[in-house]
Amino acid sequence: MNEPIGPQTVESGPGSTVEVPKRTEQKVADTGREHLFAAASKTIYLTFDDGPNDGTDAVVSVLESTKVKASFFLHGSVVAGGSSENIKKNEQRLKQLVKQGHHISNHLWKHISAYGDESPATLADSIERTDRRIARALGRPARSTFDPIRLPGDGRFNKSFVNALQSSAVPAHQGMGQLVLTGPNPLRRSHVGWSFEFYPVGTFKRRPASPDWEGTGVTADYLPRYSPRGRPRNGAIILLHDMHWVKQPALLRRVIVKLQELGYRFGTLERTVRVASRGAAAGAVVAR
Numbered sequence: 178m179n180e181p182i183g184p185q186t187v188e189s190g191p192g193s194t195v196e197v198p199k200r201t202e203q204k205v206a207d208t209g210r211e212h213l214f215a216a217a218s219k220t221i222y223l224t225f226d227d228g229p230n231d232g233t234d235a236v237v238s239v240l241e242s243t244k245v246k247a248s249f250f251l252h253g254s255v256v257a258g259g260s261s262e263n264i265k266k267n268e269q270r271l272k273q274l275v276k277q278g279h280h281i282s283n284h285l286w287k288h289i290s291a292y293g294d295e296s297p298a299t300l301a302d303s304i305e306r307t308d309r310r311i312a313r314a315l316g317r318p319a320r321s322t323f324d325p326i327r328l329p330g331d332g333r334f335n336k337s338f339v340n341a342l343q344s345s346a347v348p349a350h351q352g353m354g355q356l357v358l359t360g361p362n363p364l365r366r367s368h369v370g371w372s373f374e375f376y377p378v379g380t381f382k383r384r385p386a387s388p389d390w391e392g393t394g395v396t397a398d399y400l401p402r403y404s405p406r407g408r409p410r411n412g413a414i415i416l417l418h419d420m421h422w423v424k425q426p427a428l429l430r431r432v433i434v435k436l437q438e439l440g441y442r443f444g445t446l447e448r449t450v451r452v453a454s455r456g457a458a459a460g461a462v463v464a465r
């Protein structure tokens with residue numbers, strides 16, 4: 178279980194070796210190549226985007242059986258989509274996620290394909306509308322705020338998002354930043370992206386963290402086949418999508434169990450993520 182396989186240190190430039198305070202708070206290191214939460218142990222963060230949907234149910238049962246907590250970034254339009262029966266089901270899914278200790282947050286009302294050069298006001302509205310819809314599903318006050326959010330397309334591919342992600346320390350493509358939308362409806366939120374991808378059929382063309390994994394597809398012997406370099410680094414934020422696992426919960430379970438055997442622990446990205454407005458240390462995350 179504690180076999181020293183995989184990344185033991187963060188192998189990057191100055192600033193990446195961050196002293197971790199005695200409590201669980203950890204500073205974020207900007208490596209210039211990928212975005213890392215420098216972790217005391219091999220802690221990684223599973224994040225599931227674009228839900229809720231049937232895949233959420235499959236994922237939740239796997240997470241329960243492996244005792245792993247994760248973050249879910251939800252679309253307001255998906256929560257509120259389909260028949261009244263489907264909406265009811267989605268609301269139950271959200272309640273279950275929270276009940277089981279997962280972190281849920283805001284992935285805007287729709288996905289990136291729905292956004293062009295939108296005005297800050299439109300984006301702010303999309304975020305707030307989604308907050309309200311998630312809050313309603315959970316029976317919380319309408320003004321509830323869910324943080325950190327994740328912008329569609331990770332905030333990297335849409336001009337409006339890139340412009341709105343203002344952080345002198347962390348460019349949008351580093352995967353985390355402070356979203357500042359000005360105008361009549363000003364809004365300030367934290368955005369958290371991802372640095373590593375698990376995808377059952379491996380079609381993404383980005384290799385932000387681990388060149389060995391991308392494009393190969395996940396198989397039962399996925400993890401052992403690759404060198405430590407091809408595995409998630411300490412603090413990696415892992416992108417997944419609920420819907421991709423709907424028919425393969427057993428595969429997801431094997432991947433998670435294998436990661437546990439390799440000594441990884443799993444944290445969630447809480448609303449306590451804070452992005453500093455200055456300095457090299459870009460923010461903090463509380464792992465649990």
Ligand SMILES: [Zn+2]
Nearest residue numbers: 226227329330
């Ligand atoms: Zn998405």
